Amino acid sequence: MKQSNSTYSILVLAFAFMLLATQGVQAQVLYKPEPAANPNLGGNSPWTAVCASAGFNQYYVSFNWDPPLVASNNEFVLELSDANGYFSSPTELARVSDKNTTFDFKFQFALPSDIRGDNFKFRVRSTSPAKTSPASDAFSMYFIDYNSPLLISENGSGNIPAGGEIQICGGGSVTLKPHNIPNAGTYIYNWYRSGTLLAEKTESITVSESGMYYVELDYGDCSGSANTLSNTIEITTGSSSGLAINGTSNISICPGETHLLEANISGEGLTYKWYKDGSVVSGPTVDGNTFTVDAGTSGFEGSYKVEISGSGVCTEMSNPVTVSSSGSFDISLNNEENIVLLPAQTKTLSVSTTASNATYQWYKNNSAITDATSSSLEIDGIGEYYVKVTDNGGPCTPAPVASSKINVVAPNSFEFVVDYVGTYTSCESVDATLSLTQIYAVGNNGNKTDVTADLQNSFDYQWKFNGGDVSAETSKTITVSDQNGNGEYTLFGTIDAFEASSNKLQVKLASNETLQITANSTVLCEGGEAIVLESTLDLTDASFEWKKDGTVVDTSSTSLTVTGTGVYQLVITSNDCPLVSNEITISAFDESLLVLDKSKDLIIIEGETQTLTASGADSYEWYDAGNNLISSSSFYDFAEEGEYLLIAYFGTCTVSKVITVTYRDMFAIPNVITTNGDGINDLWVLPNTYSRDPNVLVTIFNERGEQVFSQAGYENNWPQSTTSFNKQSMIFYYKITRGGKSLKQGTITVIK
CATH class of the missing domain: 2.60.40.10 (Immunoglobulins)
Structure with missing residues (x-):
């Protein structure tokens, strides 16, 4: 039985290897890529971080792989992970198609301009067969798109103080921010105070402690080469003098009147600067602690502040004082600024006001209109109209206020x-x-x-x-x-x-038709039946395009014979609009598509069965050692030891697996035999795992270490005679090996 199985085994293995060879099964090994030295630069040290810029962006990665050879149309693709080291959506860095017989070569790549981070990895992918290398170690990779010194100022205003000093009074704070970098919010920053790195990483920083402040862009390990270190702002602190503007915080002035604003600190040779709505309106002036607001000046209303500076005092700004016009009122025209008047058409103009006792006078082209003294006016001609409103019941002397102007035009x-x-x-x-x-x-x-x-x-x-x-x-x-x-x-x-x-x-409306394409298989293998794509719609008189990976490959064939892996689609032009089909992905054949639920080397107990189930293929054939078809199911119940062949069909492709079934050993290796000729335990009998296997070598040594027996495919036939045993009890040593690797070793006691 054992000798017969060995014969069958050789036949089955030969048949399986022949099938595997015709199917082009690949076993390449792709090793993880490593940084490499730039051959165009001096030195031979590989890079440790990628610090690319518009001025320099040339890096190399070394890569090697083991045969067998890849397909002639194979491409090796260098891919980059995301900033966290994941490849869910990798970025392609380089692609080569001329290295299919070169087992050790370099990729040259340029870093994309949107890459910034410290945990990027890369890998290499082959296209035929489709295999992926292990990921590299993590590296810092930065494209330095801004490499000039930053300029910082208060609130990023661009006004760098004289001497680079900003003074904070009375426990206040100052916000520092760069003002010369575009898209400033997209970067990460390193802020420093007197040489100490701060925790803040944002575009701006609010500070209240004294010190020397400066910033640089955070380019990780590339920060030093980016040259972005900013100017220095010195923050000093001091106590408040209690500066304020005398009087109330809200002041009303009648038209034509003036009001004197006065600081509460004066006569000390200090310098004063007056502000209205944040803009300087007076100063800096020594001892200029007053400012006159003139209500006769248009736009005098607003928020006023005063700032003091000088020797021995903290530069300080007062709280605001609001100045408004007393007796002021609002005027709102209830019409658009421009009115189109058709021939024989009339329009009504009207005005709303907050005046308590209003009178009105309408004007056309700057001339008063006779008897036009109400809040509305009916017009029938083109021109420029406005109204003046007088409040006769306010606290100030009545003064007319003019509204905005309305242009009434005739259309062309x-x-x-x-x-x-x-x-x-x-x-x-x-x-x-x-x-x-x-x-x-x-x-x-x-x-x-x-x-x-x-x-x-x-x-x-x-x-x-x-x-x-x-x-x-x-x-x-x-x-x-x-x-x-x-x-x-x-x-x-x-x-x-x-x-x-x-x-x-x-x-351009889309068609309500549905376009479907079908394929007789989606797995492409060398030497297999051709894969053909067909359309559910008649293409005889249609304008259409067959596309592979988005590129047009055929515009005349009503069916398409696939020539390579990729994503295929059909587009028909219908009423100036494309009618797009479903996508069909054609993938390369890979034996890993066949999945077995157990090892292909089965061990069973004699008299029992073991079921092996296959999945992933379209159909299956199971053959015994005599090349007899024994099942076409996805599973088979094995009851006898031997070697079997499984052929799995994937469309036009096949995968073959040799299944080895052996009986489980029911006893251990004996360490005592009796050579008394009674037919019981006269021979040293090994379990099936080690006996009659031509790949297993059994060697026996005497107690002096001399070899007395050696046999591959041990036939359970030692000792072949008892004449050499001259003692009642003798000790022998055995060693069982397969391919030079030790499987078992121990002693045998022979009792005569």
Whole structure:
């Protein structure tokens, strides 16, 4: 039985190896890539961090792999992880197709300009067969897109103080921020105080402690080579002098009057600077502790502050004082700034005011209009209109206040603006709604006035499609829901003697048809049956494109024979819009697609069965050692030891596995035999695991270490005679090896 199985084993293994060879099974080993020295620079040390810039961006990675050879169309691809070292969406750095017989070579790559971080890894991927190397160690990688010294100032204003010093009084704080770097919020920063690195990493820093402050961009291990270290701002602190502006914090002044603002600290030779709404209005002036607000000056209202500085005092700014106009009131015209007046048309102008006892006078072209003294005015001519309002009941002497001006013009022509309503996307939406959004009156000088609110309900409308009228479409809005309506739309309108036309809008609606492509297989293997892609729609008279990985590969064949792995798709042009099919991914054949639920080397107990189940393939065939088909199921129940062959079919590809079944040993290696000729325990019998296996060598030594027996494929036949045993009890030593590797060793006691 054992000898017969050995014969079958050789036949089955030969058959399996022949199948494996025809299927192109790969066993390449890809090693993790390592940094390499730049051959274009002096020295031979590999890089330890990537510090790329626009001025230098050339790096090398060494890579090696073990045969067998890859396919002739294989490419090796160098990929970069994300900033956390993960490859869920890797970045391709380099790709080579001429290294398929070179087992040790270098990639050259340039770092993308958006890469910044300390935990980037890279790996190498082959395309045929599809294999991936282990990831490299983590490295700092930064593209230094800004490498000039930063400039910092208070709040990033750009005003660097003289001598680089900012003084803080009375426990206040100052915010420092760079002002000369674009997209400042996208960077990480290193802030320092008197040489000590601070915890803050943000664009700005708020400080209240004295010290020398400066900043640089945080480029990790590349920070030193980036040359971004900023200027230094010295922060000093001092006590507040209690500066304030005398009087109340809210002051009202009548028109034409003045008010004197006065600081509460004076006469000490100090320098004063007065501010209104944050801008300097007076100073710096020595002993200038007062400032006069003139209500006769336009825009005098606002928030006023004073700042003092000088020897022996802390530079300090007061709290604000608000100055407003007493007896002031608001005027609001209830009309647009520009009005279009059609022939024989009238308009009403009106005004609202907060004056308590108002009187009115309307003006046209700067001349008072007779008897136009109410809050509204009806007009029928073009010109420039405004109104003056006087409050006769306020606390101050009455003074008229003029409103803003309204221009009333006659139109020379009208223009329409139409636009898509809702979420319309060309060649994706199945309907589109177009509508009038604006009407402009165009004057003789070309100026345009929006008159949509006044005139949108006064026009007569007509939609046009490719220049022709669309029947019954005479409103401001049109909805297109048929691909036959794809084309150019415009809106025309008339009012009195005027005609108006709109801009042109293109409508391209998607087809409501569904395009599907099918394949007779999705796994491509060398020497297998051709994979053919076909369409569910008739392509005879259609304009179409077969695409592979987004690139057009065929525009004439109604079915496509696949020539390589990739993602395939069919696009048909229908009414100026593409009709896109589903995607079919064709992958390279890989024996790992076949999965066994147990080891292919089974050990069973004689008289029992063991079930081995395969998965992942389309169909299966199980053969015994005599090459007889014993099952076409996905599983087989093994009851006898021997060698079997499983062939799994993946479309036009196959994977073969040799299954070895052996009986479990039911006894251990004996350490005592009796050579008394009674037929019981006369021979040293080994378990099936070690006996009759041509790859297992059994060697026996006497007590002096001399070899007395050696046999591969041990036949349980030692000792072959008892004549050599001259003692009652003798000790022998044995060693069992396979391929030079020790499996078992021990002693045998022979009792005569």
